[in-house]
Amino acid sequence: MCCGQNRQMQRAAMSSVRTPGPPHVPMRVSFINQGTTPVTVRGPVTGVEYRFDRPGARVEVDSRDRILLASLRQLRQIA
Numbered sequence: 001m002c003c004g005q006n007r008q009m010q011r012a013a014m015s016s017v018r019t020p021g022p023p024h025v026p027m028r029v030s031f032i033n034q035g036t037t038p039v040t041v042r043g044p045v046t047g048v049e050y051r052f053d054r055p056g057a058r059v060e061v062d063s064r065d066r067i068l069l070a071s072l073r074q075l076r077q078i079a
Contacts, residue, residue, distance in 0.1 A: 028064040035074030
């Protein structure tokens with residue numbers, strides 16, 4: 001391998017090095033239990049257990065878990 005190829009490989013390797021950015025700060029979304037019984041759901045992404053302890057309970061949810069909770073009939077996302 002000649003020195004020109006070595007420099008190209010070094011440049012390619014350096015361009016793929018990423019500097020760490022700020023830590024991920026998850027967005028929060030609110031859900032309300034519109035069913036008639038308590039509901040407990042484990043977020044598929046975060047593993048967090050969300051407990052809606054009564055009808056009408058509001059819970060803040062990590063937005064990464066939103067899709068599963070939005071698919072449940074008893075829960076409704078609120079603004």
